[in-house]
Amino acid sequence: MPNSDMSVGEVSKRTGVAISALHFYETRGLIKSTRNTGNHRRYSRTVLRKISVIKAAQQAGISLTEIAEQLAAIPNNDKVTSTAWETLSSSWKVSLDEKIERLTLLRDTLSYCIGCGCLSEKYCSLINPDDQLASKGTGARLLDPKEADTIREIKARYAAEQD
Known part of the structure; x- marks a missing residue:
């Protein structure tokens, strides 16, 4: 069976996320990689869904710190399941509702x-x-x-x- 791991370039191409951003996500603990014998980063295919979750959360205005905290709370957080997504999105809805309330008050005053x-x-x-x-x-x-x-x-x- 061929190696299913992907290079940082392949992940970047598949997700539309810049290589530098992938490295940044990794330093923040949002995603993980392994190193091959040539010391190049290799990512499992599960990282694609995780990056999709990160991008969706960012588009909703969730900070990377909050995203990292929520992802860390998911068992086996390398794999974001539909159940995990429900947990994440429910938590973020509460956060978004609070932000909307603050922004509405700001707009009104x-x-x-x-x-x-x-x-x-x-x-x-x-x-x-x-x-x-x-x-x-x-x-x-x-x-x-x-x-x-x-x-x-x-x-x-x-x-x-x-x-």
């Missing part, structure tokens, strides 16, 4: 506020009286999804006052 560098002193005094958020540190404190309902209520009151 962008015209009113930059974190708490508000564009309106009146509006800012409604959301952040006496600069209370300063005690919580720097950053966009008001863009926390946990505060979304409060922010929406205050925005509605502010908009009503402007009419």
Whole structure:
């Protein structure tokens, strides 16, 4: 039976992923290779599906760190089965829902506020009286999804006052 392992060039051609990216994936622990007697990398065919999973996750905005963590949690993670894919995609759906919620809140508050560098002193005094958020540190404190309902209520009151 001929050797079913593939060279890095063959994997690159089959997946459309640059050789340098394959090497990077390997250093990050996302994929594995063996070395032949000439010290060249050789990949099993199971790496093709794994790279497809990595590409799909990246297109969905999942970080390589998160992808690596999730792949490491799969038994025999060299082979991504349909059951493993269900586990991965379910986990990533939760992560994507959280990102969508944060981005929606950002979109909805962008015209009113930059974190708490508000564009309106009146509006800012409604959301952040006496600069209370300063005690919580720097950053966009008001863009926390946990505060979304409060922010929406205050925005509605502010908009009503402007009419």
